[in-house]
Amino acid sequence: MDKRLAVYPGTFDPVTNGHLDLVRRGLMIFDELIIAVALNPKKSPLFTLEERFSMIEAAIRGYRGVRVESFSGLLVDYVKEKGGVAIIRGLRAISDFEYEMQMALMNRRLAGDLETVFMMPSEEFSYLTSTIVKEAASLGGSVAGLVPPGVEDVLKAKFRPKGI
Amino acid sequence: MDKRLAVYPGTFDPVTNGHLDLVRRGLMIFDELIIAVALNPKKSPLFTLEERFSMIEAAIRGYRGVRVESFSGLLVDYVKEKGGVAIIRGLRAISDFEYEMQMALMNRRLAGDLETVFMMPSEEFSYLTSTIVKEAASLGGSVAGLVPPGVEDVLKAKFRPKGI
Amino acid sequence: MDKRLAVYPGTFDPVTNGHLDLVRRGLMIFDELIIAVALNPKKSPLFTLEERFSMIEAAIRGYRGVRVESFSGLLVDYVKEKGGVAIIRGLRAISDFEYEMQMALMNRRLAGDLETVFMMPSEEFSYLTSTIVKEAASLGGSVAGLVPPGVEDVLKAKFRPKGI
Amino acid sequence: MDKRLAVYPGTFDPVTNGHLDLVRRGLMIFDELIIAVALNPKKSPLFTLEERFSMIEAAIRGYRGVRVESFSGLLVDYVKEKGGVAIIRGLRAISDFEYEMQMALMNRRLAGDLETVFMMPSEEFSYLTSTIVKEAASLGGSVAGLVPPGVEDVLKAKFRPKGI
Amino acid sequence: MDKRLAVYPGTFDPVTNGHLDLVRRGLMIFDELIIAVALNPKKSPLFTLEERFSMIEAAIRGYRGVRVESFSGLLVDYVKEKGGVAIIRGLRAISDFEYEMQMALMNRRLAGDLETVFMMPSEEFSYLTSTIVKEAASLGGSVAGLVPPGVEDVLKAKFRPKGI
Amino acid sequence: MDKRLAVYPGTFDPVTNGHLDLVRRGLMIFDELIIAVALNPKKSPLFTLEERFSMIEAAIRGYRGVRVESFSGLLVDYVKEKGGVAIIRGLRAISDFEYEMQMALMNRRLAGDLETVFMMPSEEFSYLTSTIVKEAASLGGSVAGLVPPGVEDVLKAKFRPKGI
Numbered sequence: 001m002d003k004r005l006a007v008y009p010g011t012f013d014p015v016t017n018g019h020l021d022l023v024r025r026g027l028m029i030f031d032e033l034i035i036a037v038a039l040n041p042k043k044s045p046l047f048t049l050e051e052r053f054s055m056i057e058a059a060i061r062g063y064r065g066v067r068v069e070s071f072s073g074l075l076v077d078y079v080k081e082k083g084g085v086a087i088i089r090g091l092r093a094i095s096d097f098e099y100e101m102q103m104a105l106m107n108r109r110l111a112g113d114l115e116t117v118f119m120m121p122s123e124e125f126s127y128l129t130s131t132i133v134k135e136a137a138s139l140g141g142s143v144a145g146l147v148p149p150g151v152e153d154v155l156k157a158k159f160r161p162k163g164i
Numbered sequence: 165m166d167k168r169l170a171v172y173p174g175t176f177d178p179v180t181n182g183h184l185d186l187v188r189r190g191l192m193i194f195d196e197l198i199i200a201v202a203l204n205p206k207k208s209p210l211f212t213l214e215e216r217f218s219m220i221e222a223a224i225r226g227y228r229g230v231r232v233e234s235f236s237g238l239l240v241d242y243v244k245e246k247g248g249v250a251i252i253r254g255l256r257a258i259s260d261f262e263y264e265m266q267m268a269l270m271n272r273r274l275a276g277d278l279e280t281v282f283m284m285p286s287e288e289f290s291y292l293t294s295t296i297v298k299e300a301a302s303l304g305g306s307v308a309g310l311v312p313p314g315v316e317d318v319l320k321a322k323f324r325p326k327g328i
Numbered sequence: 329m330d331k332r333l334a335v336y337p338g339t340f341d342p343v344t345n346g347h348l349d350l351v352r353r354g355l356m357i358f359d360e361l362i363i364a365v366a367l368n369p370k371k372s373p374l375f376t377l378e379e380r381f382s383m384i385e386a387a388i389r390g391y392r393g394v395r396v397e398s399f400s401g402l403l404v405d406y407v408k409e410k411g412g413v414a415i416i417r418g419l420r421a422i423s424d425f426e427y428e429m430q431m432a433l434m435n436r437r438l439a440g441d442l443e444t445v446f447m448m449p450s451e452e453f454s455y456l457t458s459t460i461v462k463e464a465a466s467l468g469g470s471v472a473g474l475v476p477p478g479v480e481d482v483l484k485a486k487f488r489p490k491g492i
Numbered sequence: 493m494d495k496r497l498a499v500y501p502g503t504f505d506p507v508t509n510g511h512l513d514l515v516r517r518g519l520m521i522f523d524e525l526i527i528a529v530a531l532n533p534k535k536s537p538l539f540t541l542e543e544r545f546s547m548i549e550a551a552i553r554g555y556r557g558v559r560v561e562s563f564s565g566l567l568v569d570y571v572k573e574k575g576g577v578a579i580i581r582g583l584r585a586i587s588d589f590e591y592e593m594q595m596a597l598m599n600r601r602l603a604g605d606l607e608t609v610f611m612m613p614s615e616e617f618s619y620l621t622s623t624i625v626k627e628a629a630s631l632g633g634s635v636a637g638l639v640p641p642g643v644e645d646v647l648k649a650k651f652r653p654k655g656i
Numbered sequence: 657m658d659k660r661l662a663v664y665p666g667t668f669d670p671v672t673n674g675h676l677d678l679v680r681r682g683l684m685i686f687d688e689l690i691i692a693v694a695l696n697p698k699k700s701p702l703f704t705l706e707e708r709f710s711m712i713e714a715a716i717r718g719y720r721g722v723r724v725e726s727f728s729g730l731l732v733d734y735v736k737e738k739g740g741v742a743i744i745r746g747l748r749a750i751s752d753f754e755y756e757m758q759m760a761l762m763n764r765r766l767a768g769d770l771e772t773v774f775m776m777p778s779e780e781f782s783y784l785t786s787t788i789v790k791e792a793a794s795l796g797g798s799v800a801g802l803v804p805p806g807v808e809d810v811l812k813a814k815f816r817p818k819g820i
Numbered sequence: 821m822d823k824r825l826a827v828y829p830g831t832f833d834p835v836t837n838g839h840l841d842l843v844r845r846g847l848m849i850f851d852e853l854i855i856a857v858a859l860n861p862k863k864s865p866l867f868t869l870e871e872r873f874s875m876i877e878a879a880i881r882g883y884r885g886v887r888v889e890s891f892s893g894l895l896v897d898y899v900k901e902k903g904g905v906a907i908i909r910g911l912r913a914i915s916d917f918e919y920e921m922q923m924a925l926m927n928r929r930l931a932g933d934l935e936t937v938f939m940m941p942s943e944e945f946s947y948l949t950s951t952i953v954k955e956a957a958s959l960g961g962s963v964a965g966l967v968p969p970g971v972e973d974v975l976k977a978k979f980r981p982k983g984i
Contacts, residue, residue, distance in 0.1 A: 004496065004521070028607050029496070029521075029578050074959045086521050091610060097589050102947040104612055110961045115520050118583060118610035120596055123451045127266040139238045141274045168332065168357070192443050193332070193357075193414050250357050255446060261425050268448055279356050282419060282446035284432055287779045291922040303894045305930045402795045430783040438797045455594040467566045469602045615943045619758040631730045633766045660824065660849070684935050685824070685849075685906050742849050747938060753917050760940055771848050774911060774938035776924055 006030040006086040006117070007079045009071070012037050013045035014151045015056045016133055018125035022090045023066055025119050033066040034082060036075075046134055051154070059148040076111035084114070091118040092126050170194040170281070171243045172252040173235070176201050177209035178315045179220045180297055182289030186254045187230055189283050197230040198246060200239075210298055215318070223312040240275035248278070255282040256290055334358040334445070335407045336416040337399070340365050341373040342479045343384045344461055346453035350418045351394055353447050361394040362410060364403075374462055379482070387476040404439035412442070419446040420454055498522040498609070499571045500580040501563070504529050505537035506643045507548045508625055510617035514582045515558055517611050525558040526574060528567075538626055543646070551640040568603035576606070583610040584618055662686040662773070663735045664744040665727070668693050669701035670807045671712045672789055674781030678746045679722055681775050689722040690738060692731075702790055707810070715804040732767035740770070747774040748782055826850040826937070827899045828908040829891070832857050833865035834971045835876045836953055838945030842910045843886055845939050853886040854902060856895075866954055871974070879968040896931035904934070911938040912946055 006026055012019060012035070019035075026033050037052050045052065049070055056068045071078040079087060087107065089100050104116035121128075125146075133143050137155040144152055170190060176183060176199070183199075190197050201216050209216065213234055220232045235242040243251060251271065253264050268280035285292075297307050301319040308316055334354055340347060340363070347363075354361050365380050373380065377398055384396045399406040407415060415435065417428050432444035449456075453474075461471050465483040472480055498518055504511060504527070511527075518525050529544050537544065541562055548560045563570040571579060579599065581592050596608035613620075617638075625635050629647040636644055662682055668675060668691070675691075682689050693708050701708065705726055712724045727734040735743060743763065745756050760772035777784075781802075789799050793811040800808055826846055832839060832855070839855075846853050857872050865872065869890055876888045891898040899907060907927065909920050924936035941948075945966075953963050957975040964972055 025607050028605070029609060074956070074961050076961075091583075091589075091593070097583075101583070101612060102949070102952060105615060105947045106952050106956060108612075109966070110956065113520070115517050115611060117521060119607060120593060120600075123454055123597060126451055126454060127269045129266070132266060132270050136238070136270060136274065141238050141240075146273070189443050192441070193445060255419075255425075255429070261419075265419070265448060269451060272448075277356070279353050279447060281357060282448075283443060284429060284436075287433060287782055290779055290782060291925045293922070296922060296926050300894070300926060300930065305894050305896075310929070402792070402797050404797075430785070430788060433783045434788050434792060437802070438792065455597045457594070460594060460598050464566070464598060464602065469566050469568075474601070615946055618943055618946060619761045621758070624758060624762050628730070628762060628766065633730050633732075638765070681935050684933070685937060747911075747917075747921070753911075757911070757940060761943060764940075769848070771845050771939060773849060775935060776921060776928075779925060 003031040004029075004086075005032040005034065005082065005084045006088050007034045007036050007075075007082065007084045008088040009036040009038055009075050011040045011043055011045055011130070012052050012056055013040075013043070013047055013130050014052060014133070014147060014154065015059055016125070016128055016130055016147050016151075017145070018090065018092075018121045018128040020059055020148065021121045021125055022088065022119055023060065023063070025121075026088045027063070027065050029117075029119075030086070030088075031065060033088070034084070035060070035066065035068040036078065037068065037070040038075075039070065039072045046158070047154075055148070055151050055154060058150045074110060076107050076114055079114055080111060087114060087116045089116055089118050090121050092121060092128075167195040168193075168250075169196040169198065169246065169248045170250040170252050171198045171200050171239075171246060171248045173200040173202055173239050173242075175204045175207055175209055175294070176216050176220055177204075177207070177211055177294050178216060178297070178311060178318065179223055180289070180292055180294055180311050180315075181309070182254065182256075182285045182292040184223055184312065185285045185289055186252065186283055187224065187227070189285075190252045191227070191229050193281075193283075194250070194252075195229060197252070198248070199224070199230065199232040200242065201232065201234040202239075203234065203236045210322070211318075219312070219315050219318060222314045238274060240271050240278055243278055244275060251278060251280045253280055253282050254285050256285060256292075331359040332357075332414075333360040333362065333410065333412045334414040334416050335362045335364050335403075335410060335412045337364040337366055337403050339368045339371055339373055339458070340380050340384055341368075341371070341375055341458050342380060342461070342475060342482065343387055344453070344456055344458055344475050344479075345473070346418065346420075346449045346456040348387055348476065349449045349453055350416065350447055351388065351391065353449075354416045355391070355393050357445075357447075358414070358416075359393060361416070362412070363388070363394065363396040364406065365396065365398040366403075367398065367400045374486070375482075383476070383479050383482060386478045402438060404435050404442055407442055408439060415442060415444045417444055417446050418449050420449060420456075495523040496521075496578075497524040497526065497574065497576045498578040498580050499526045499528050499567075499574060499576045501528040501530055501567050501570075503532045503535055503537055503622070504544050504548060505532075505535070505539055505622050506544060506625070506639060506646065507551055508617070508620055508622055508639050508643075509637070510582065510584075510613045510620040512551055512640065513613045513617055514580065514611055515552065515555070517613075518580045519555070519557050521609075521611075522578070522580075523557060525580070526576070527552070527558065527560040528570065529560065529562040530567075531562065531564045538650070539646075547640070547643050547646060550642045566602060568599050568606055571606055572603060579606060579608040581608055581610050582613050584613060584620075659687040660685075660742075661688040661690065661738065661740045662742040662744050663690045663692050663731075663738060663740045665692040665694055665731050667696045667699055667701055667786070668708050668712055669696075669699070669703055669786050670708060670789070670803060670810065671715055672781070672784055672786055672803050672807075673801070674746065674748075674777045674784040676715055676804065677777045677781055678744065678775055679716065679719065681777075682744045683719070683721050685773075685775075686742070686744075687721060689744070690740070691716070691722065691724040692734065693724065693726040694731075695726065695728045702814070703810075711804070711807050711810060714806045730766060732763050732770055735770055736767060743770060743772045745772055745774050746777050748777060748784075823851040824849075824906075825852040825854065825902065825904045826906040826908050827854045827856050827895075827902060827904045829856040829858055829895050831860045831863055831865055831950070832872050832876055833860075833863070833867055833950050834872060834953070834967060834974065835879055836945070836948055836950055836967050836971075837965070838910065838912075838941045838948040840879055840968065841941045841945055842908065842939055843880065843883065845941075846908045847883070847885055849937075849939075850906070850908075851885060853908070854904070855880070855886065855888040856898065857888065857890040858895075859890065859892045866978070867974075875968070875971050875974060878970045894930060896927050896934055899934055900931060907934065907936045909936055909938050910941050912941060912948075 138159050302323050466487050630651050794815050957963050958979050
């Protein structure tokens with residue numbers, strides 16, 4: 001029996017506890033998982049690729065079977081190069097659903113032998129997004145419990161009032 | 165029995181008859197209402213804070229129990245500072261619903277003793293947004309009946325063909 | 329300032345912790361709450377009106393400002409007779425949303441001076457319904473944490489294998 | 493590396509090409525698949541358990557790694573008894589989505605170490621359900637291409653005008 | 657140029673002002689319209705086919721280009737027999753949307769040369785259904801403005817308290 | 821009987837096979853169709869108006885009853901100037917649905933004698949958008965089968981790695 005590898009792609013700007021929850025669930029199904037950070041220059045992320053990368057690395061320290069990588073270009077090309085059998089995506093809410101199905105069908109058309117599997121985060125993370133985390137943090141709100149401790153510190157530093 | 169104060173936050177760029185409909189409905193439930201105009205520089209509103217503010221003020225002249233204010237920073241901090249017991253939000257359509265639930269859950273996490281209550285505008289305003297009003301007005305379409313008379317005039321002036 | 333009374337109507341077949349969560353949130357906004365159990369013979373409930381009634385009564389023992397009643401006929405007539413200013417409904421998920429808006433608009437047409445306010449249960453109850461609780465219990469699944477302890481016992485008794 | 497077994501539960505009244513499409517996709521992710529036919533007396537299926545069972549068996553003849561079984565009681569108990577690591581469900585449309593998330597969260601509560609994974613059928617089956625197949629067939633419509641050939645014959649026999 | 661005929665199918669149990677609104681809009685696009693009342697014994701309608709039929713006939717008296725008929729069997733067979741080029745359906749809300757797309761795709765598969773066109777009723781009817789009308793009327797609520805006057809009378813007679 | 825003209829407006833940046841599928845379906849209902857390319861400077865399209873225009877022209881060569889035009893200003897003014905009786909829009913998915921209803925209601929308010937009719941593209945195009953086509957093409961993915969051959973070539977040229 002071969003090892004089953006899945007890829008969990010995203011912008012992770014920054015990684016949240018919802019993402020980590022999904023990683024843990026993915027590891028119940030797959031032997032190995034790659035968290036694949038998309039360059040995504042169009043989305044003009046708040047954090048550099050390196051920052052996003054290292055926040056994830058810190059958060060998954062001690063997890064077995066998962067590693068973080070970055071990729072550019074077509075996701076399906078990357079997944080096949082890595083020998084992955086599936087793409088994992090979280091399914092939170094309706095707006096997600098439409099977009100996710102669209103992406104999954106496009107990816108299937110680009111690579112018919114790769115499947116996207118959708119998994120649900122815990123209810124407590126059902127409405128959690130990186131965007132809302134950044135918005136709250138930028139206004140001085142606490143995001144404890146929503147992101148790993150390291151990310152919380154980085155967000156605080158990023159949004160610290162200037163000149164203090 | 166204390167007075168019950170609720171806050172109705174938004175960008176109001178510009179205020180529409182749908183917003184005013186919701187204000188009237190909110191006053192059936194709460195003793196006092198603050199229309200709280202968010203600075204929202206990220207959304208790059210068409211109207212300045214002052215313009216938005218004064219259009220609302222003109223529209224609610226004669227209403228009892230409601231006033232307009234502006235705020236920046238975290239909404240929940242502002243509501244608590246004002247002694248509000250609830251945040252009011254309009255519920256128009258599905259896309260709203262998802263986003264509104266996300267915001268409400270985030271606000272609950274930031275302030276567990278503040279609730280968001282959702283109210284429905286009249287059916288005739290079910291698909292009315294500030295964005296579509298601006299789009300129609302910018303192309304020379306009439307928005308009479310969708311916005312207060314004062315806003316209609318301001319929109320016309322804003323989009324009057326140059327050089328005439 | 330008058331006391332503000334709201335009515336929280338439903339079939340409550342049986343009451344769940346999601347319902348109770350909403351009651352607690354409603355009491356943050358309103359001075360008094362009536363949990364109004366609908367007869368609903370069309371839905372052929374599992375529990376009699378009396379059973380549903382007494383399960384709620386047991387569950388809200390010790391709560392201040394809330395009582396349970398039953399009603400038949402038009403909800404809006406009942407609410408007005410009680411002097412209520414609002415109908416409270418929980419907003420869980422999309423399918424809810426459509427149905428709830430439909431009911432709210434119909435109720436508004438039947439009584440224009442009554443508003444429906446929607447509130448969100450805690451995320452942990454976002455997908456909890458009386459129906460799914462009954463289904464799980466009928467198959468021997470534990471519903472601890474989803475319903476008040478008293479309801480759990482009643483469900484167990486109801487679905488106990490016969491002859492034991 | 494252990495074999496990864498997943499269970500694909502449903503009423504399959506009758507099995508459609510959409511179900512079979514999902515089975516094929518499931519086998520790209522899992523080593524073994526059990527198609528688990530629920531007794532579901534509440535839904536009063538058109539076909540007996542035996543009929544549904546044998547239609548599936550005929551349809552999957554020649555597939556490797558998949559077998560059909562029936563179950564009653566809690567799905568999660570059945571899956572664990574079989575040693576399954578996941579429940580597979582198809583994700584077709586919005587109404588599905590809400591119901592499926594509800595079931596998945598309930599199943600997770602009943603068995604925290606079992607995950608539900610959602611997969612998408614081919615677009616051509618995106619709106620295909622057993623119900624619509626039965627409705628069309630009952631009115632004399634052809635369902636060729638929507639169900640396996642054997643099911644088509646059984647449906648025709650079932651709905652053949654009496655006395656002919 | 658041939659006349660363009662469209663068929664507007666439904667159960668019409670009973671016809672509402674939302675249905676009539678759609679008929680008027682359909683006549684802006686098509687030369688002729690048939691309101692096609694489905695037998696629908698499965699839905700166990702409140703009114704007999706004859707009652708539903710005559711309520712519609714009374715309501716459309718004076719309309720030009722529209723007539724009412726009843727049909728059984730496959731809708732697409734009926735439409736083609738009549739020489740129709742399209743099926744008209746109203747689009748009110750999300751739950752509608754899913755079901756309507758499913759039916760439209762099934763009908764397209766059964767008859768590839770027939771299209772379903774969706775039209776929107778006026779906002780004031782966006783949440784109006786025959787079901788909610790019956791529910792309100794059965795509890796003694798007024799449905800004036802939601803149904804044609806004739807239907808209002810029939811509903812009142814139907815739900816008049818017995819023995820009076 | 822007059823000729824019935826409908827207008828199919830959009831940005832068409834670029835035209836896809838989903839658009840063309842809808843054109844073909846529209847021609848089953850209407851005698852004439854105008855594909856109306858909106859200037860849409862706000863959306864900052866990838867292709868100039870001329871490029872979008874000529875890609876459509878090439879794609880519809882040989883179709884009878886359809887022509888391509890461009891327009892600026894209010895859509896309803898343009899449609900009336902052309903003598904159109906309806907606006908055609910495709911209905912793909914939920915997010916579409918909300919936005920489309922909003923636009924249709926606004927257009928109805930601006931011109932009460934113009935209706936929007938919604939038609940469904942083939943299932944194989946249910947999740948196809950110009951945006952996802954551009955995204956895939958920009959990353960080197962093949963979009964064959966999703967766009968007309970001419971558009972495929974133009975996309976390849978546009979995204980060809982520089983310096984080669």
